Amino acid sequence: MQLSHTQLSIVTTLDYAVPHPELGPVDCLLQVEAAMIPEQSVLQARIDLPPVDHFARVAAQAQIGERIWLRTSGPLQVRYEATVSIERMLAEIDTLPAVPPHLLPGETVDYLMPSRYCTSDTFHEFVEQEFGPLQGGARVGAIRDFIARTLTYEAGSSDAFTTAADTFQSRKGVCRDYAHLMIALVRASAIPARFASVYGLGVEPQDFHAVAEVFLDGAWHMVDATGMTSPDRIAKIGVGRDAADVSFLSSFGKVELLSQSVQVTELVPA
Structure with missing residues (x-):
């Protein structure tokens, strides 16, 4: 690190x-x-x-x-x-091990569950088919790369009611949609993930930004699937299960x- x-x-x-x-x-x-x-x-x-x-x-x-x-x-x-x-301590996400669910600290368990925008329970079959052989940080990295590769960043393409499932179908969105889909797919992989509202250097157009945080190797790590910023250039405002918790x-x-x-x-x- x-x-x-x-x-x-x-x-x-x-x-x-x-x-x-x-x-x-x-x-x-x-x-x-x-x-x-x-x-x-x-x-x-x-x-x-x-x-x-x-x-x-x-x-x-x-x-x-x-x-x-x-x-x-x-x-x-x-x-x-x-x-x-x-x-902030920076780590290579792809190399970090997951914590087995039965060993997770109590405060992380809420971030395993489906939430209003992150309908992780609808993605179990998909993540096993798409990322099945991968575990821990290697799977998180593959999910990040999948989202970056398959989604198009498009202002105005979503609204306050758009869920991760909607974004998965439309293949477009803004930062909160990227974060919601990232969180949903990671939770479906039995890894805690939460929504972080942040200020990010390099975000264009400049605005409030959203990234995912994943719990690996006993700590939370930021992941920005949009690729616009990185953990060393982010000031955290707050966290929640999804955007509804941290408007x-x-x-x-x-x-x-x-x-x-x-x-x-x-x-x-x-």
Whole structure:
């Protein structure tokens, strides 16, 4: 293994309208900040929000990152700026052994199960036919290469209801679809896999990015089947079973996205 050393500058802006303020305040759950975890250090950060009726920070899934509860009746404009140092151990995925299911830590077991977008139970026959002789990281690498080879990255080709099964049939999608299919096929191989919302250097067009994380050799490892970025150039925001667990904004009431911008650049130390 080797240790990565990369510094990223992140600037994110979101602009939402509340189209029906006469109906009362809207509750929103925001998750856009880079997580403060051992594999990355947040050297400086600032988040600007408008006046709101309520503000509270709560732990995010798997205790990775934080979510912010907001209750607002007016426009919601968010600006987040951060400098993040990536110090992540990097491994050759293809060489790593799988952990037998009966020896998996309890906190990984949820990521073996089918979820809303990652219908892994529909892929058991396919993964055995396509990747049968391969085990552990070798199978994960083959799944990554299969997705990269057979899918076309196409903006607007999917929506908030597209599942891994839909993507498998259409053979096109965006980063979240690549991640969902990767997760579903890995779970169907009895290897825990989860969805990671990230900021990635090199992602085009620049936006929030999604990758898979797989549990091999006793640790989580990132895999980006789109090939646009790599673990040494990624700042993790949060994780979940699939995209439903780690949306950058979930609203419990009507809001309208007017604009959003994400800029990720590399900082070269003086």
